[in-house]
Amino acid sequence: MSTIETRELNVYYGDEKVHALKNVEIKIEKNKVTALIGPSGCGKTTFLRSLNRLNELLGATTKGKVIIDGKDIYDGKEDVIQLRKRVGMVFQHPNPFPMSIYDNVAYGPRIHGVKKKELNGLVEESLRKAALWDEVKDRMQEIALKFSGGQQQRLCIARALAVNPEIILFDEPCSALDPVSTAKIEALLRELKHEYTIVIVTHNMQQAARVSDFTAFFLMGELIEFGETKELFERPRDKRTEDYITGRFG
Amino acid sequence: MSTIETRELNVYYGDEKVHALKNVEIKIEKNKVTALIGPSGCGKTTFLRSLNRLNELLGATTKGKVIIDGKDIYDGKEDVIQLRKRVGMVFQHPNPFPMSIYDNVAYGPRIHGVKKKELNGLVEESLRKAALWDEVKDRMQEIALKFSGGQQQRLCIARALAVNPEIILFDEPCSALDPVSTAKIEALLRELKHEYTIVIVTHNMQQAARVSDFTAFFLMGELIEFGETKELFERPRDKRTEDYITGRFG
Amino acid sequence: MGVLERVRIFKFWKMGESIKERLIEKLLFLLSLSSILIVFFIIVFMLKEGLPAFALGGEFFFGMTWHPATNQFGILILVLCTFIVGIGALVLATIIGIPTAVFLAEFSPEWLRNIIKPCVEMLVGIPSVVIGFFGLMVLVIFIRDTFGGWGESILAGWIILAIMTLPHVISISEDAIRAVPKAYKEASLALGATHLQTVTRVILPNARSGILASLILGMGNAVGETMAVLMVIGNPEIPFIPESVLEPVRVLTSTIVIEAAYMIWGSTHQHALIALGVVLFVIVALLNAITTVMIRKGMVK
Amino acid sequence: MTGNKKITEKLVMIGMYVAAFITVAALFTVVGYVYVKGIGAISLDFLLDYPYRLEFGGIFPQIVGTIYLAAVCLLFAVPLGVASAIYLSEYAPDNMITGTVRFFVECLAGIPSIVIGLFGLIFLVHYLGLGISLLSGGLTLGFMILPWTIRASEEAIKAVPGSYREASLALGASKWQTIRNVVLKNAYPGIISGILLGCGKAIGDTAIVLFTAGSGLEWFLPMAITDPVGSLTVYTYILATQAHTEAGILRAFGASLVLLTMFFMVTVTALYLRNRYVRRMSGW
Amino acid sequence: MAVRKEYIEDLEELKEKVLRMGELAKVAADNAIKALLQRDMELASKILKENSVIDDLEFEIENRCTRLIALQQPMAVDLRTIGTCMKIITDLDRISDLAGDIAEIVLQIADEPHVKPLIDIPRMSELSQGMISDCLNAFSEREIRMIEDFSERDNVIDALFDQVRRELMTIMIENPRGIRNASHLLFVALHLERIGDHACNIASRIIYMVTGEKRKLE
């Protein structure tokens, strides 16, 4: 339930050889779904990962500000652990830990010292929110990797919810899933936005248009256009946006 | 340029524990594109691979007949090498060999003993047919893995064309590609059907409707409905087909 | 208000965490530093101890006679014999090992593989003294009875070493063959290639670097192998250039074992033995380095 | 397909069967021979008695000594090795220095054990004056398997997919929490299997023990860590090369049999763990 | 388990809106004739005022259709349903516009009595009302039995229109003072005839939606 604002955000890879994000300025509203679209390599993932500082893992250098709820997370004072607790993330390929369903969801809370007796309720609630409870409630001790891709992805969502984040980042969460699972995840996203601020990267423009309230179009590291999804898809202001969404690219 | 007909085709995996195809009877017309659709695990890939007996690699047991140009390929007399020469295949993930572009395309002809001096012409012709010639003609000796996913997939198509097949099977050829590459492959399919009989598996119903003349809908190993694409998507005869294509599944 | 709400109020942050994190990192650093130091120390120490022998220069490296009693420390013949035994064993291991690896990875039915594979894995580590003992009791006698001579010979060394090298060659080659993506195989078969054509034209070329690596690694193992060789190759008092495979030889490792027992402390002999060890080490390290590089390259490509 | 081609294919297949058969036969011949020959030597006396001269008595001190040596060796190598592996793969920055370090570790992993034995003999036994003892032997064996342990642990750690690490970090876990709860938790079967394989190496080593731990015929159990200690390998070696009587040879076979059995127990456990680990990692 | 719940709900909602719009258009047409019969200027103004509600509804339905098509990739019957909605709302809008035209006529001629007792015009209206009703039922129930005979029913309306026209023509010739009123009534009849035509259009759309076959009812 937080706003995100970036100011002159620049991200470089490999000793500033690759300039992956160029002066990105954006304001992401709370309790909305914001979609990031753009051609491959335009910096969507980079942007997403700069919001929870997971970029640092890949050796990225970040300049500029990312202000979450009024605090710049790159000011050196921000505790990255706390940050990542507040900003959850779901990845492109479902990546549950090779443990039981229960342990997967309980992983985060345990890390953060939640009491054992509260754990059961927390796990159930998270699974319910991720619309997975009914499918797994009798199979809590089975290893997560046995489940289908769509179920695994929802498990990853439940796992992210269990540490009670305010913002959730999704990096192409459906690209590895079949249409039916995709539909379920989309429905879930619409549910979740009532409680969370959601940012989602997607290659699928119909998906962006279906699930998001705001859309940002990136091109070669630049934020070309940002605005209400309906507006952006119906009346893009920039020619490049229009060419991209109407499939005339290149 | 061949017809394919199956009679009471049954395929089992793992000592008949999994009954992956159940009494499939279908007649695929020549010089047409036939699309196979259906939910995940319904047996599309299994069906496709039973047409060039590549199923045998996965330890599948096949019963019934697959009649290609009047000859049952499972009658024990069919030479599987000749069969696979006539029935080409393109896979879900582009899988060019880690050799040069040229060697990739020349691989099949060489295997089948095509003379060296005929090779150049054949390679060029295949690459032209796969709409890749212009992009790679000056880079024939570069290793194939350097190229983009879409180019790799067209290379795989060229490689399949080079052994001069009559039928080409495509197993979700675009699922690993971006929309732009997908569009190119689709255009290519429309070209190729003038010379080849094409069978394509796809998860994307719009794609099936765009490229195919006939469509077959599979469900849990059964062929539920088969007919002209336009008919099937506009006026499906079976309730299950309708539920699937309108996204009401389950 | 759900459980999540209550958790939100819960104070996760414990002051100790970050200090603990840093302590753990420091501890791990210290431990890893000490193991690295040990490694360096061993190498440096051996180099330093061998220095007096290296100082002999050409006499050491190119001398033809190794005779401590007369203070002659020429290692050329020892090195030569080491390679004769090593390469011969490797050839044998290659002839048997590579086809076995291909068989295991590509052609073997599942049940047969389930038998062969564990056997190969067991063979890797069988204590060399046991194999040497077996060689001594069976092979040597067999060779003596069949071909004449002492029995303790290059040939016995080849066979024993081949047995010991074989599993390395097979395991690494098989891994390399298996690492070739299945997609290539399917693509080739789908083009109408036979299984054998697929193996020879697509799979083996792709596993090439891994297979070569296995051979070089096997060579390193053969060169560095001690007890088993020691027990079957005869070890004549004064090493000479063998003229037939039935003659006994002396290799670097066996020389060290045998002479370490009676070397005199601080003597040139001691330094020469250490220098032998260093030479052995350098040879093996070089071979391993080549392997590592090749495997890396194979993976990157 | 032409007939010629078919025949070639057949021949190649037969060749491969023969090769595979030879491999298996080699193992069975060696092991079978030792077991058949050695089983006659096995008796309670042989296992529980102390050796006396070349051809009398049992091998109790040798069995115990082998275990002691392995224990000292592991006590030394495992903590160092695993910690180094964790540091190298999780903490160390990926630069030239760590690259070189890794290269040397790799090199040392391939050093013939005889060279390390020589080092142990000269440095530990003589320079440090630890004498021929359990401590010298165990440490030298430790030196030998240290790089091996590092490498095996590193491999197991690397096999844990990066996506697990990302997932854990993204949940707000700290680095150490991630390593402990995700990385090590998933890597430990691999690590243990690597350690056990190293242990097998230690049990089976002769040269090092011969140089640094004892002469093989020890008729006593070590009372202190500085006492010499017997081992099955050296015992076998000495008897095999020096005993010329039936009884001596039989004892050598008996010791080999016990040695092989101990070795198999360790290796089978290691392989079992590894297979389970591989299966688990590949998603079952 | 229902997949794409939201999509299916959206479709349902769309259909409801179309039915509502149909109801409103039908009521407008009905009221227009009522106002004519009773020369009720208030009712007539009300129809004109409410016309914009229908316009807004048309606009909204059209947007919904576009959105559904663009984002949900409807297929088969769903696609036909949405296409049908898009088309029939044009006809419904035209019906309500024609009702408005009639209402405007009412406002102009309400101050004087009709030149003749209105019998056939109400008959026409009744018939067209029936057709609209049947269309809406057919649409909501996906049942085309009651709308398959629209050709004949439209013929009846056309015949009535001819009759009304002839009658009014005679009146005009005989009674020049009634020409103003008669010519207005003529327009009313024409408009009712047009409403019948629109009902036929709607019916053939619904038949297409349900069966997937194009059939022209005229």
Place this chain on the structure above:
Amino acid sequence: MAVRKEYIEDLEELKEKVLRMGELAKVAADNAIKALLQRDMELASKILKENSVIDDLEFEIENRCTRLIALQQPMAVDLRTIGTCMKIITDLDRISDLAGDIAEIVLQIADEPHVKPLIDIPRMSELSQGMISDCLNAFSEREIRMIEDFSERDNVIDALFDQVRRELMTIMIENPRGIRNASHLLFVALHLERIGDHACNIASRIIYMVTGEKRKLE
């Protein structure tokens, strides 16, 4: 490099078809008035015969639109273009129907002279023809300058219609024998007025297509 070549070609083809249909409708309307002026029954029959060509074209265009929407996932301006095509073909079809209605009137009254010299009806026709032309140009050029003043132009047509009506009413009162002819001419004028309305609908659609904004021209 052009991506989705086929799709873009399809779109172009679609637009061409719509323009062709527009041209045909325009010619039909033009000819209808020509036939009326010259009381040319042959021309009138020709119009009626050619009506079915336009119907077929409408059917084809509609199918193409549905196909494009269902399969190509058009977005933004493309989606608006296709939506616009679907809608304006209805209006174009109505225009050609109205031309047909006029042609039918011509067939009924061609045997006798008109009750008055036709001046305002051709003016109305000219104006509506101009509007249709401008629509087609605006559509093909995506340039809305020339169609933004349609409200005023439609007002002029409406005024002319009122004038014609008043005139014809007077003629009818004065000359009962001319009532038949006059009432037919009244219908012609009404149809022309409707054609103007349809042109306005088309124009507001095109404005939406080009700008993405809904503007009601009436």
